[in-house]
Amino acid sequence: MHRHAGSDAGADPHACGADPGAVLARGEALCRERGLQFTPLRREVLEAVAAAERPQGAYDVAERLSRPGRRVAPVSVYRALDFLMEQGLVHRIASRNAFIPCAHAHGPGEGVVFLICRTCGGVDETSSREVERGLGRTLERAGFRPSHSILEVEGDCGACLERERAG
Amino acid sequence: MHRHAGSDAGADPHACGADPGAVLARGEALCRERGLQFTPLRREVLEAVAAAERPQGAYDVAERLSRPGRRVAPVSVYRALDFLMEQGLVHRIASRNAFIPCAHAHGPGEGVVFLICRTCGGVDETSSREVERGLGRTLERAGFRPSHSILEVEGDCGACLERERAG
């Protein structure tokens, strides 16, 4: 899954994980542009995360990439994931200890909302200027200077609600 | 710490963890009212979390409660924490795998924002109708029915910013 769920008026829609090819292409372009190495391992890890329907744990990825004759240790996956997160190519879902791909660039300070479906397990990513603005005001009132924030919502996605209604 | 950082106009201020006695009193009252057992272990776990300045891990609590002659296993602490969370007496900070006390009742569906200071490690709890409203609209637009959400902001709290400016 990792569909995009829409965002505030004016924001670009984007597809998170909808197309592994697009994610890989973005990773490659982005690394070239920044003079960083898009190594085979990093590519494979990104590919594994992007190909999955649901958030993948580091150990899931390690298992996916391991075959008889080639073992990929979790620690290697963690390093690749750290790199990919720094570059904004994957996100970590704190409430699940798992990772999802991200195919679009986030603006600086732009808030992201993760929509985690408890039925199908998929995760959508969206953003909201409304939430961002409200949060900014709230933090200001509290005298708190933010550096990073996570907003994860668990519930039922539209598709699963529809399926439930029909079935 | 666990100070209260203020909330939207009209919302009651509340002190999370500011007064362990108040937290315990609320726990006791709430269990009596709901016909649940506020056992010694649960009380001790809540007390340990409430007395701490910063979020406590389950293993921290287990260590705190253990003395020569009496060992409290982490698993027991987890069970107590699960109970306390269900009753809304403690919150879990997902980004830290740790727990903080909560001395006030949250309204149904009321959003809570955790402000995590990366300098002093303390956590403030606040709420914002603005954020809640914006999030509600965003979720509606996405066709997503929420059951539970977490909003954690990491940064620098006012006190630490002040201290930095002075020192």
Next chain:
DNA sequence: GGCGGGTTTGTTACAGTGTATCACCCCCGC
């Protein structure tokens, strides 16, 4: 061509977080 230095990866070991399972205990109602 060989050398030095930074980055990436492999490997092992370990720390930290959370859960499953079963036995025991205690209390309460029948």
Next chain:
DNA sequence: GCGGGGGTGATACACTGTAACAAACCCGCC
């Protein structure tokens, strides 16, 4: 007394993440 349910103790285990060090690799430079 006796059965049953909730709570706790205890052990073992699964899952998540990091530290430390060695080996491989790449690239510029002499």
